[in-house]
Amino acid sequence: MIEIYLFVNPLGSICLDIERDILSFAQAENKKIQLRLIPLVNMKTIDGLLSLYNIPSHDINRRNQLFEEIYSASLDFKAAQLQGKKKGRHILLNLQEIVGEAGSVYSPDLAEKLIVESGGDLEMFRSDRQSPFVKESFQIDQQIAREMGVSKHPSAVIYNYACDRDFGVLVEDYLSIDHIKQLCETSEENYIHFHDPVQIAKAHEQSVPKGHLHLL
Structure with a gap:
């Protein structure tokens, strides 16, 4: 879920x-x-x-x-x-x-x-x-x-239990449906890949400064 x-x-x-x-x-x-x-x-x-x-x-x-x-x-x-x-x-x-x-x-x-x-x-x-x-x-x-450390909107916190993870990921400022889809991936490789802001930038061809993606 x-x-x-x-x-x-x-x-x-x-x-x-x-x-x-x-x-x-x-x-x-x-x-x-x-x-x-x-x-x-x-x-x-x-x-x-x-x-x-x-x-x-x-x-x-x-x-x-x-x-x-x-x-x-x-x-x-x-x-x-x-x-x-x-x-x-x-x-x-x-x-x-x-x-x-x-x-x-x-x-x-x-x-x-x-x-x-x-x-x-x-x-x-x-x-x-x-x-x-x-x-x-x-x-x-x-x-x-x-x-959850949320202070602005729109922000999202995603818990992907399908990846056997008991923590959530907070995305703010650069929130998009592509971010949501990536975090909803059931593939462990893709899920871990998304935790690195540098990899996010490469995947979406945009600059995502560190500090806008957090593990909870």
Whole structure:
């Protein structure tokens, strides 16, 4: 079995691209692949977004707005997941598409519209969305990220038990579907080969600086 922990911005288009690629890859493969999507928000991710959007780092109002919107969208996702993985993914991917790709404004009303579109129970969603359980679940996700050394998105941690390995591999900054596929190889030779950033660079004809691939 293969486990993939994918840490994402629930309103980000870049994260949406890799999610789509991984979901398509998982559906096409005969291997048993378990994908866990984890919303991530911290000071470093907010700093990264400010830089991406060319917003001055000292713009406190915009910083707070970004944090609140991403945190709110994360709770939307966690609440929707309580009604099933499909409904959770429906909200997550559509929030990323509508807000991240199309540039629409995020709002709680948008999340409620999406839960209805998915066939979910709106009253249950509203209740769960405000519950301590959902907020605690979000905090647990952030703790998982800290324990795995993840501080930015998109990042992925892959556990490939088919190779008889009990450690995970963290890939960040240069995350692509090619990296995911390589780490999902059941060939021991290929799996070990991928642990060396120099070999990654040769395989993908790109520069992958040391420090962006870690064993956990």
